[in-house]
Amino acid sequence: MSENQNIRVAVDAIVFGYQNNQLYVLLIQQKFGTNDSYWALPGGLVQIDESLEDAVKRELKEETNISVNYFEQLFTFGDDVFRDPRNRVISVAYFALVDSSKLKVKADSDAENAQWFKIDEVPALAFDHTIILRKAMQRLKAKLTYEPIGFDLLPKEFLFSELENLYCTILEKEIDRRNFRKKILSFEIIEETDHFSPIKSGRPAKLFKFNKQKYNALLKKGFHFEIKFA
Amino acid sequence: MSENQNIRVAVDAIVFGYQNNQLYVLLIQQKFGTNDSYWALPGGLVQIDESLEDAVKRELKEETNISVNYFEQLFTFGDDVFRDPRNRVISVAYFALVDSSKLKVKADSDAENAQWFKIDEVPALAFDHTIILRKAMQRLKAKLTYEPIGFDLLPKEFLFSELENLYCTILEKEIDRRNFRKKILSFEIIEETDHFSPIKSGRPAKLFKFNKQKYNALLKKGFHFEIKFA
DNA sequence: TATATTTGTGTAAATCTTACGCATTTAGAA
DNA sequence: TTCTAAATGCGTAAGATTTACACAAATATA
Numbered sequence A, B: 001m002s003e004n005q006n007i008r009v010a011v012d013a014i015v016f017g018y019q020n021n022q023l024y025v026l027l028i029q030q031k032f033g034t035n036d037s038y039w040a041l042p043g044g045l046v047q048i049d050e051s052l053e054d055a056v057k058r059e060l061k062e063e064t065n066i067s068v069n070y071f072e073q074l075f076t077f078g079d080d081v082f083r084d085p086r087n088r089v090i091s092v093a094y095f096a097l098v099d100s101s102k103l104k105v106k107a108d109s110d111a112e113n114a115q116w117f118k119i120d121e122v123p124a125l126a127f128d129h130t131i132i133l134r135k136a137m138q139r140l141k142a143k144l145t146y147e148p149i150g151f152d153l154l155p156k157e158f159l160f161s162e163l164e165n166l167y168c169t170i171l172e173k174e175i176d177r178r179n180f181r182k183k184i185l186s187f188e189i190i191e192e193t194d195h196f197s198p199i200k201s202g203r204p205a206k207l208f209k210f211n212k213q214k215y216n217a218l219l220k221k222g223f224h225f226e227i228k229f230a
Numbered sequence C: 001t002a003t004a005t006t007t008g009t010g011t012a013a014a015t016c017t018t019a020c021g022c023a024t025t026t027a028g029a030a
Numbered sequence D: 001t002t003c004t005a006a007a008t009g010c011g012t013a014a015g016a017t018t019t020a021c022a023c024a025a026a027t028a029t030a
Helices: A052-064 A129-146 A160-171 A177-187 A212-220 B052-064 B129-146 B160-171 B177-187 B212-220
Strands: A008-019 A022-029 A043-045 A070-077 A089-097 A114-118 A190-196 A206-210 B008-019 B022-029 B043-045 B070-077 B089-097 B114-118 B190-196 B206-210
Touching: A008 A052, A008 A129, A008 A160, A022 A052, A022 A160, A043 A052, A052 A070, A052 A089, A070 A129, A070 B070, A089 A129, A129 A160, A160 A177, A160 A206, A177 A190, B008 B052, B008 B129, B008 B160, B022 B052, B022 B160, B043 B052, B052 B070, B052 B089, B070 B129, B089 B129, B129 B160, B160 B177, B160 B206, B177 B190
Parallel strands: A008 A089, B008 B089
Antiparallel strands: A008 A022, A008 A043, A022 A114, A070 A089, A190 A206, B008 B022, B008 B043, B022 B114, B070 B089, B190 B206
8 A cells, every 4th residue: 555645634614603694604814925815714734643623623723713613524525636646635624603702703813814704705715615615505504404503603692583584594595484483492492581682673572592401302302403494 | 834744544435235124234354464354344545646436436346346326425534643643544434325236246356355244243343443334324324314315225126115124124113104105105206117026925016116317306396305204 | 715915095183384363562753 | 642663472274294094905825
């Protein structure tokens, strides 16, 4: 077997955020010397003594100074043998979600060239990152319908209308507000709080929160989260 | 960035087969010199100028001489920094399905140390392959319920009872034979053939076949395959 | 000819989904 | 103060789907 295989291993992160009926993705500016700079997904080479997950977390910390709410491996991209084969890189992509409180914080550390982009205003990206982003979008859409990951894009306490709009926005579907509420409530995994939200107009709405313990308990009993649409 | 990262990239394949109400997995015998031989998933190092998918297909051909019906990336395992870090390997695992006609063919080429194991008679495996196999099982169970991959484990023409038993066996659930048939037929993605099966006893049964074209056409119109159980 | 076995079809009850109606609570305008 | 617009919260009837069965049909074998 070829001892000098010499393929390098990188990790990339697709970090989604959500605010005001808009989905965002976190990008960094590649510094290719002078002005020929592309936007790219945060990421970089894995160090010899760290796990893949540790590598992503380290890169996210270094490049964007962000910690995420949800995190999972997405896919490994490594079929672009087209580029210089002497410099081949495969990339293990990770999919992550943060809540809106993270969207403002930016210029903390050396994360100065990190920036949030609205999902339909993403510029041309470096390497195969556009393809990776597309795959991440697919995963987000799919997973939203069969796992309660929407809550990881919202503040700890949120309005039903926010949850509802999140689903409408990301899945690009119409939902009946009342049926949606009934469905979610029937799962008994979110709870009313005593708090009300500062509102713009209309009847004041209760804030709700996701009870993760309860969800995990139900999971063991065979519960299956699922939101369908017409 | 560290130029001498020196992580090697391997691919592994989890190939499932099905016959007589039994799920099988394809393993190869590692030749570690003398008698200290472990069973392992087929796989090996990726060559510098081949894609990940090509690498799996090549290894499968070399080690087991099998071609598969279904094929997708499963997961990338690379967190065992525990082993000698100077010799670190990450493994991109692929999930594959073959039909029962492939289960017999074995000693064709240099595939002499490849062997099918019943899923609950799998021996201790090399490396982290037991963990990989467990993850593949989860994927198989999940995917069986929301994509029509069961057909890739059966002959081109099959009995309804075979399909039904496949679901019962792999998902370890009881199904009502009549409701299952109705459900599958309602999708209109399988078709009756003129052929009947040579049977052991009871009323002769028609053979059916999966119409992949029709399935793909329906997919575009928003169709969603789904089998649920009590 | 009777029996065991498996296939193929149907149907009623229960459950879940869908499409709405409407009262409630607030801010702000008249 | 009253009216209106906007959004929340609750309910209900019709439709669709799932579930739990009953039973006839076709074959091999005893």
